[in-house]
Amino acid sequence: MSINATPTGAEVAAEETQRPASVPKQRGSRRKPPLSENKKAERRLGLLLCAPAALVMIAVTAYPIIYSVWLSLQRFDLRFPDQREFIGLENYVTVLTNEFWWTAFGVTTLITVVTVAVELVLGMGLAIIMHRTIVGRGLVRTSALIPYGIVTVVAAFSWRYAWTPGTGYLADLFSDGAPLTERASSLAIIMLAEIWKTTPFMALLLMAGLALVPEDLLKAASTDGATAWQKFTKVMLPVMKPAILVALLFRTLDAFRVFDNIFVLTAGGNETSSVSMLAYNNLIRGLNLGIGSTMSVLIFITVAIIAFIFVKLFGTAAPGSDDGERR
């Protein structure tokens, strides 16, 4: 049922309330009493088809995360394997009282908040351009997809060389020499690289929401003398709200994992490490499994809290909760 076809809002609402009731009934009657053998076979097939995917996902995430909780409770440095012992929460005290951790945490939070905010604005603009543009729509969409598809490390190298004095075309933009050797400018460049890379993804998610805005409603608003801004805030934004929230949730959690760009651009120098960078350094450079795992667990908890807040705040708008349709 399309919204366009129904003339008034009241009818839309009426149909909306009818649908959930009528759909299951129809489905239910299709495969009810006489097909109970069939039904059993369907259940078996459903479980069978899902089993491999479910097993792989659980084996590679659930088990390791539990294992990393176990590792985080031990003193375990691969350089001194003899000293391995159970030490309870000592690692957590070590990490949570460490200034490097909190600096990295601050950097990660800053990058997350700034990039997601900028991406929301730019992404909305890009979504509208991709949705509305008349000339060269294919060209715009194709170019916008390139940052999304390109290997992050490649893009990061491009930005690094662009800002390297002597080599780069951007290096002389600001007079003070090497931007990647100072903290503030390094962070700005990291954020620029992040924004360049992920704005298209944000825009695509928003564009999906934009497609749901009924054209008639916009025309009606124009007829009533609404300005472009009014149309945007009063008509488009309310319809797009679920899509915006999904995009925000995904990008926030994704931004919190920032690693590739920092690794290539500054290698975490000048206090530009993110929490991912720090955990990686403790593990691979420091070979300290205990501390590395502690950070892993802390990052996991932080992400879980962010996701929980999003879902609590926006409830039904969260992805995966549209089961009404799926059932």
Added chain:
Amino acid sequence: MAVETTTRAKLRWGLLDVLVVVFALVPVLWIASLSFKTPATLTDGNFIPREWTLDNYRTIFDTDQFVRALVNSIGIALIATLIAVVLGAMAAYAISRLDFPGKKLLVGVSLLIAMFPQVSLVSPLFEIERQLKIFDTWLGLILPYITFALPLAIYTLSAFFKQIPWDLEKAAKMDGATQAQAFRRVIAPLAAPGLFTTAILVFIFCWNDFLFAISLTSTERSRTVPAALSFFTGASQFEDPTGAICAAAVVITVPIILFVLFFQRRIVSGLTSGAVKG
């Protein structure tokens, strides 16, 4: 009046289009430009090379380091994509078509994994893979890639599967086909475009990964190109690797650009359908 506004509007949109295209392409063109520069002009800061050369490409294809990494990248990404799409298609079919207990749970779990901080897995996987002796092997990378690609595959594919005319399935069953046969003979061919789109998205994901590639490998045996790039030293240790890095970067960017050029429409629809329905 109408004509004037539309040409005006066209111009304004056109200008915005140009802005987007430039913004999107400049970093890519820049790294390509660097890869064609000679060592002498590499540091002149010019956006367009003054002297063109293919030496950088010759260098990287002469070194075992890059060729090996390229083989690893292609092999690992292809195998992971194949497995993830097959497993994902099975699960997505069940989710979009069948009624069975635990369906909601599976959808929830895949959503959780899509948001999972990958760095949290690096330390435990590092230790587990060392114990299982699959650290620094193809398998050691393929496993986490499949895991993180599966939610993407499941969401995109179930969105596609919902658009398939399932009455055909019923017709096939009426003609005596079992549910499994109906899936294989009737639905699978109809689902092929969706599968293909999903495969592209998953491949891009595997091709791009850096964190796992650099944490779960230690030698050329299984190091993929993104990880190998950060160890590049050029032909000899004393040579500036910038040109070589850029050439390698361009080589691994070409497939992505080709995908985007040929399958733009599919990629857009795949990403957006998964997002709205997911």
